[in-house]
Amino acid sequence: MSELKRVRVRYAPSPTGFVHIGNLRTALYNYLFARHNGGDFILRIEDTDRTRYFPEAVENIINTLKWAGIDYDEGPVKGGLHAPYYQSERLKIYKEHTDFLIKEEKAYYCFCTAERLNMLRREQKNQKLPQTKYDKYCLNLPAREVSKKLNDGIPYVIRLNVEPEKSIRFNDYIRGEVEFSGNTIDDQILIKSDRYPTYHLANVVDDYLMGITHVIRGEEWLPSTPKHVLLYEAFGWKKPIFAHLPLLLNPDRTKLSKRQGDVTVEDYIKKGYLKEALINFIALLGWTAGDDRELYDLNELIDVFTLERVNKSGAIFDIEKLNWLNAEHLRKKSDSELIKSLRNELNKSKYSKLQLSDEYLKKVTDSMKERVSFIKEFYEKGFYFFEEPVTYEETAVRKGWKGKQSEEILKKFKEKINQLENPSRQDYETVLNDTAAELNTGKGNIIHPLRLALTGVSGGPGIIDIMFIIGKEQTIRRIDSITEKLR
């Protein structure tokens, strides 16, 4: 019998802080896999560590997914057939399952204190044992003593009774057959003394109960997968398919972490990265369709994404390529989207008090689109569309400002501009040409000082466009201004 079960995958973050960029990629791959296969994508909150719980984190997780356009089928807020989706609300379920394991003698109560455990570890290290492991002391406690301690309310944990085995093997979708030598697996804690489950227990139980078919997660989980395999076997459950994703790395090839740059999605949102670019970029970090295509939107990714084409080796998060993608996606945006985004950024900037029409902003975006990578840069690089230049770039002055000569050329030019009535682009161009002809000089002798006067810098859109955008009054004002300042 072929088992063509409906694909069900999950993203299971723990709410300890802002969403890490690596976790976003895990969420994305799960989402793409689910959508590509017409399956379900589930969001489950792994909030079993009360010490690290961070209340705003759940909200941040949900908002981040929403921002990215990754929608889940079941999970917090939305609910679903397998609710609750907060592990902290599933304590009863975990207890039932450990009760079963204890009855089957596959798990046992352990009353050892943290002090004893620490001492044990220290001893084992001193003895240069290859690995520190729990010594199963409590496994051999007489049943009567166990009940007594339980009745007396002595704190306890529940441990899995791991039988020494030769080896544990499983098939990883991305890495193929993986084999772990036995005897290295500890009697892992299933239930902590605060009655909350550990990750190992909770994720196995929930994945099974929620009908998860593929566990797609980061490579950092690979070493603990044998524990999970053992648990599935202890319960007599069929394992899901595991797929361990390559890590996202710092430039020095260590696991992507702060200290070496921005690692939360929040950071990138704040810096003005487009969701289209970020999604496109992280999709390409560890995966390729196999062709030469670089630009994708979310739906296009869904069409072509397969787990088979996920790489095995870690990928460095290269900000340069992200920046390029950001520029590419920015240019693909429609005029109205661009105007809207720019207005949004403008409102948060020092230019927030300016009253600017859509028409004006469209002119700005049209002229600057090919020159920016970020929305912010429309007014950072193109500040002269929003304020008069107060200083003049030194190298530009040296190259383009020829003292008295420039002054007189601009004076002549200004007079002609002044006579213009509601000038069009063509009018500005005509004046430019006429001035050059009349003065019998090269156009460059007008353009360069003019650009300096109008913008204060040496680069930017065509000078005709700039005059047309800022208008006649500003053009004149700025010419007057530079002749005063550079005299």
Added chain:
RNA sequence: GCUCCCAUCGACUAGGGGUUAGGUCAUCACUCUUUCACAGUGAAAACACGGGUUCGAAUCCCGUUGGGAGCGCCA
């Protein structure tokens, strides 16, 4: 230390027995634009090393080296 994973230009990657080892970002040059960008053209740039298998290995196998991850009452 132990366990496991990984290894193609600086970065992301294609290729998976016979290729001038391809693309993209970044870099450099040229063209275009009297500026800057965009675009275009081109350059430089890689199969970690050693054995084996084979007529032939970047590709398959083994080893070495290097890198990474994990070894918590964290996830």
